Amino acid sequence: MQRIEGFGLARVIDSDDDNYKTGDIIGGIIGWEEYSLLRSSDNLQLRKIQLDDDIPLSYHLGLLGMAGFTAYAGFYEICCPKKGDSVFVSAASGAVGQLVGQLAKLHGCYVVGSAGSKQKVDLLKNELGFDEAFNYKEEADLDAALKRYFPEGINIYFDNVGGSMLDAALLNMKVRGRIALCGMVSLQSLSTSSQGINNLYNAIPKRVRLEGFLQSDYLHIFPQFLENVARYYKEGKIVYIEDMSEGLELAPAALVGLFSGKNIGKQVVRVAKE
Amino acid sequence: MQRIEGFGLARVIDSDDDNYKTGDIIGGIIGWEEYSLLRSSDNLQLRKIQLDDDIPLSYHLGLLGMAGFTAYAGFYEICCPKKGDSVFVSAASGAVGQLVGQLAKLHGCYVVGSAGSKQKVDLLKNELGFDEAFNYKEEADLDAALKRYFPEGINIYFDNVGGSMLDAALLNMKVRGRIALCGMVSLQSLSTSSQGINNLYNAIPKRVRLEGFLQSDYLHIFPQFLENVARYYKEGKIVYIEDMSEGLELAPAALVGLFSGKNIGKQVVRVAKE
Numbered sequence: 001m002q003r004i005e006g007f008g009l010a011r012v013i014d015s016d017d018d019n020y021k022t023g024d025i026i027g028g029i030i031g032w033e034e035y036s037l038l039r040s041s042d043n044l045q046l047r048k049i050q051l052d053d054d055i056p057l058s059y060h061l062g063l064l065g066m067a068g069f070t071a072y073a074g075f076y077e078i079c080c081p082k083k084g085d086s087v088f089v090s091a092a093s094g095a096v097g098q099l100v101g102q103l104a105k106l107h108g109c110y111v112v113g114s115a116g117s118k119q120k121v122d123l124l125k126n127e128l129g130f131d132e133a134f135n136y137k138e139e140a141d142l143d144a145a146l147k148r149y150f151p152e153g154i155n156i157y158f159d160n161v162g163g164s165m166l167d168a169a170l171l172n173m174k175v176r177g178r179i180a181l182c183g184m185v186s187l188q189s190l191s192t193s194s195q196g197i198n199n200l201y202n203a204i205p206k207r208v209r210l211e212g213f214l215q216s217d218y219l220h221i222f223p224q225f226l227e228n229v230a231r232y233y234k235e236g237k238i239v240y241i242e243d244m245s246e247g248l249e250l251a252p253a254a255l256v257g258l259f260s261g262k263n264i265g266k267q268v269v270r271v272a273k274e
Numbered sequence: 275m276q277r278i279e280g281f282g283l284a285r286v287i288d289s290d291d292d293n294y295k296t297g298d299i300i301g302g303i304i305g306w307e308e309y310s311l312l313r314s315s316d317n318l319q320l321r322k323i324q325l326d327d328d329i330p331l332s333y334h335l336g337l338l339g340m341a342g343f344t345a346y347a348g349f350y351e352i353c354c355p356k357k358g359d360s361v362f363v364s365a366a367s368g369a370v371g372q373l374v375g376q377l378a379k380l381h382g383c384y385v386v387g388s389a390g391s392k393q394k395v396d397l398l399k400n401e402l403g404f405d406e407a408f409n410y411k412e413e414a415d416l417d418a419a420l421k422r423y424f425p426e427g428i429n430i431y432f433d434n435v436g437g438s439m440l441d442a443a444l445l446n447m448k449v450r451g452r453i454a455l456c457g458m459v460s461l462q463s464l465s466t467s468s469q470g471i472n473n474l475y476n477a478i479p480k481r482v483r484l485e486g487f488l489q490s491d492y493l494h495i496f497p498q499f500l501e502n503v504a505r506y507y508k509e510g511k512i513v514y515i516e517d518m519s520e521g522l523e524l525a526p527a528a529l530v531g532l533f534s535g536k537n538i539g540k541q542v543v544r545v546a547k548e
Contacts, residue, residue: 162475181477196470201436203455203486210484212477 004032007066008271009049009057025049027060032251034271045216054234062266063233063240064226066215067095070182072225073218075103078180078211079156083108086150088169091160092133093120093241095266096182099229100158101130102238109156112149114165116261123264127239142168158182162197170199173208181212241265278306281340282545283323283331299323301334306525308545318490328508336540337507337514338500340489341369344456346499347492349377352454352485353430357382360424362443365434366407367394367515369540370456373503374432375404376512383430386423388439390535397538401513416442432456436471444473447482455486515539 008030012020017040020026028046030036040046049060062068074096075081087104089097092113101124104111112132113124124133132149139145146154146168153174159166160183169179203210232238243263245254251269258267282304286294291314294300302320304310314320323334336342348370349355361378365371366387375398378385386406387398398407406423413419420428420442427448433440434457443453477484506512517537519528525543532541 166474167470181474183478196441196472197474198470200440200455200471200474200484203484204457205486205488207486207488207491209486210474210477212479212481212483214479214481217481 005029006032007045007061009060010036010038020048025051025057025060027065032248034248045219052230055230058242058244058268058270059233059240061268062095062242063099063238064229067266068099068229068240069218069222069225070215071096071099071103072229073215073221074158074180074182074213075100075107077218077221078213079158079178081107081109081156085109085155086153086174087111087156087158088146088150088154089113089130089158089160090136090165091115091183092130093123093128093265094160094263095242097158097160098124098128098241098265099238101128102232104156105129105131106232106237114145120261120264123241127241136165143171146172153177156180164195167197167199170197170202170208173202173206175206177206177208179208179210181210242268245269247271279303280306281319281335283334284310284312294322299325299331299334301339306522308522319493326504329504332516332518332542332544333507333514335542336369336516337373337512338503341540342373342503342514343492343496343499344489345370345373345377346503347489347495348432348454348456348487349374349381351492351495352487353432353452355381355383355430359383359429360427360448361385361430361432362420362424362428363387363404363432363434364410364439365389365457366404367397367402367539368434368537369516371432371434372398372402372515372539373512375402376506378430379403379405380506380511388419394535394538397515401515410439417445420446427451430454438469441471441473444471444476444482447476447480449480451480451482453482453484455484517541519543521545 009025009027010030012022012024012026014022026046027049028038028043030038038046081104087109089101091097092101093115097113101111101113111130113130114134114136115121115124116137118135121133121135124130134145136142142165150172154169154172155174155177157169157179159179159181242265248271254267254269257263283299283301284304286296286298286300288296300320301323302312302317304312312320355378361383363371363375366375367389371387375385375387385404387404388408388410389395389398390411392409395407395409398404408419416439424446428443428446429448429451431443431453433453433455516539522545528541528543531537
């Protein structure tokens with residue numbers, strides 16, 4: 001049977017590695033299982049979690065984990081944000097998108113997010129501080145929707161979905177706009193009749209840069225990320241929304257739910273209580 | 275009637291601009307016409323041509339003109355070349371591509387070009403110094419063709435065509451590969467059944483950067499370009515191939531011929547002899 005893995009948190013029961021002692025909480029790539037055998041040499045992202053009474057433990061999976069770090073590295077290292085930039089985020093209430101939007105607001109940007117339900121759009125505007133948000137499922141013409149929110153164009157598109165939203169964004173980029181390609185596999189893999197991207201040629205007259213990235217290339221700034229984002233959270237400057245499923249047996253349903261947008265915020269599966 | 279313009283050379287007949295005297299040869303955006311009225315204030319790329327007995331005048335349209343500068347700026351400023359990089363150039367015998375490939379060779383890269391006829395492929399290998407070249411019209415599977423020439427992947431793709439060649443290149447990029455988006459309008463505008471780009475998602479795991487550019491953003495390095503490329507030419511390190519049509523009345527046919535690849539090398543239309 002194939003062993004399924006994901007980024008998780010666990011308590012150390014026993015260890016012969018001096019960096020991890022019994023009782024420590026660690027984060028890293030672990031199996032979908034109740035007990036795991038981990039080797040730090042195989043697990044580049046394995047690290048000891050510094051517990052903090054002011055931060056929920058599960059936030060080390062999302063806000064202070066791989067998802068949050070993807071947002072942080074992608075926004076600062078790929079998007080080259082400037083104060084006043086117009087920023088568009090797709091899948092904006094998701095694990096990554098919600099932090100991208102909030103970091104962009106803290107940076108002095110105008111921020112619009114797209115999501116797939118009225119409830120998510122309300123969250124973006126009322127809880128997460130986005131300037132505007134829209135439900136892409138209610139927009140017959142994504143190009144027209146973007147022109148409504150960005151009449152002067154988009155400086156930064158943080159792309160979590162690919163497909164037709166990326167195609168529409170390409171029609172609305174400002175000169176020297178930046179597109180961070182963060183996630184499009186999910187939509188791609190669901191779509192049986194992908195039409196492909198037709199508007200990439202717009203990147204030439206507009207001198208647009210598109211760049212794919214993985215957070216694992218930026219681990220040298222992980223300590224800076226942890227320090228800054230934990231401080232923003234404690235200062236009340238950012239919030240984080242997660243969707244908790246209870247019990248390992250719900251993990252498959254939680255995974256499948258991601259593809260239909262069933263979750264609201266970072267999807268977490270709790271296998272054992274603290 | 276719409277006035278059609280293009281980058282051209284002309285001799286000054288009369289001038290009230292101190293920078294241009296009667297008898298000077300100038301280069302810039304001029305009309306498809308025998309006599310033109312130009313205003314330097316409207317014509318950002320207008321400049322006096324420094325004549326050189328060792329360089330054919332028409333080369334100031336191609337090798338030392340906008341096409342050559344597009345190759346130079348795109349290769350050095352967008353592609354970030356390193357010695358030993360694997361470089362792929364499409365439309366490789368064209369006005370831009372032939373210089374990209376030769377600059378890449380001078381930079382110590384492995385260079386493969388694609389073109390649309392056996393004659394062009396022979397030129398690439400025998401005259402222009404490409405390591406390998408292939409006729410894309412004879413390849414049923416462009417992905418397989420690229421895998422044949424780049425078994426370990428592509429560091430730099432200088433894209434002059436877009437479409438299915440770009441899609442195939444996206445499947446063959448190395449980690450942190452760079453794609454300079456230089457021209458895809460031609461193919462796009464001809465194709466009535468464009469399938470779009472389907473492999474852009476590969477840019478995420480491979481961390482590929484795609485960037486559209488225009489040479490006009492890099493005019494600050496134009497003097498450096500002129501000096502270096504003219505020197506390479508005089509030293510015999512590069513050659514340049516052009517396709518000369520005689521007479522303004524052939525200009526429309528020459529333009530249309532570009533879209534079917536009729537020309538070999540930089541297409542030039544001679545309106546008047548020196």
